[in-house]
Amino acid sequence: MHIKTTKCNRFCLVASVTNQEVFDRPEAQASFEALFRSFDPEVQFQYFKSFRRVRISFSDALAAAEARLRLHKTDFSGKEMRLYFAQSVHIGSPRLEPPKPDKQFLISPPASPPVGWAQSQDAMPVVNYDLLCAISKLGPGDKYELQTATPTTPSVVVHVCDDERGVNSAPDDSDQDDQPRPLRQKIVQTRRPDFTPGAEQ
Template identity: 80%
Template sequence: MQQENGADEEATVDVQFTELPNALIACKVPEDLYEEGALRVSFESLFRSFDPEVQFQYFKSFRRVRISFSDALAAAEARLRLHKSDFNGKEMRLYFAQSVHIGSPRLEPPKPEKQFLISPPASPPVGWEQSHDATPVINYDLLCAISKLGPGEKYELHTATPTTPSVVVHVCDDGHDDSSAPDDSDHDDRPRPLLAPKSSKRAAPTSPTSDRQSHVNSDAKPPEKTMEI
């Protein structure tokens, strides 16, 4: 049980140390510190006592000094001991540097905040009204010109040219003068022609009268057949 508890404590300590930043930012430092000299050597010696591999970055325009340690524990210990300490007659303040974790070493495009699908709304907006279709336009001039056309006459719309034919409109008559389809009343008044009877294959009795009739019928032309439509 003690070994397990010790292992849990070590795991928690490792997590806490790894989450801490390994760099400090020194503020309110003397202006002579940004020049090479004995003052810079004494300043760096304060932090090299915690980590011999410490690195310094001087930002004169911001009056800041970034102090990067190889271990987060050394950075935390240096802050606990040197924060608000006196250096060259001024109070020195130390803060942990904010670490920025980048998921990919490459530059990624911005998040698509305004890239969304443009679709029609499911319901009409407020104040929308159904528009009524316009009434059809009646061309009275065309109707008047058609009414003036007389039955049985023809009207030339376009005259003929050497390359195009003429356009002529023939107006149909209203009467029923078609002989192919007469009315039933015409059939009653028209006399129907008689059709000749068909000849029979049976032999007729031999008699002088019948022989004379057959001789006359053979020389005569057959009557014309007419069909009533």
């Protein structure tokens, strides 16, 4: 966490002026500045009308301290004037530091995995041997009921297609070379309908 430190500027005073004439009338400004030029001829002024403040910069710290001692809470044009030493606030480092790396893994995509992170292993696939055994026993034309019907749900039945060749769909590998391969059915092209001339438009 950044540490907030406050440092007092010994060469600069801030005057809290409630008299609005100091900011509007040159005559009032001249009489206001004459109060501080008696302590330091090289004094500089900065007016902040919206804040009703005047920053007074001295060339000597002793002159600023003496002006603060003599003019603080004195009367100026019928209003009380207060003087304070200007303060500079320093918060942490003068440069913007990058964020701490302890939570950077929340950024997508993560720059690097967090400490202790490990790749999760995929689970082994589950093989239903009962289902494989039941399917292997099915032959052409047989049916296998997967789910029986209930009053609210229908039954689920698997029908095995018949073999068009009239033989087992999975012949032995030993007889495969001896038996001639059956000819595939030729795809008959769909006949185009006859053209009948219609009425001329």
